[in-house]
Amino acid sequence: MWDLAGTLPLPLGVLDRExxxxxxxxxxxxxxxxxxxxxxxxxxxA
Structure with a gap:
């Protein structure tokens, strides 16, 4: 939900992706x- 609103902090976005x-x-x-x-x-x- 945070990423849809554009409020996801960058470090959390990186951790999620990696x-x-x-x-x-x-x-x-x-x-x-x-x-x-x-x-x-x-x-x-079989």
């Missing part, structure tokens, strides 16, 4: 785990 980028990156790293590939192969074969 924080979401880190979350997306960490979520993508889950694909590198062996367990994720094994689970995907098992589901595809």
């Amino acid at each position: 924080g979401s980028t880190v979350i997306v990156g960490l979520n993508g790293l889950r694909l590198l785990r062996d367990g994720a590939w094994k689970r995907a192969r098992a589901e595809a074969g």
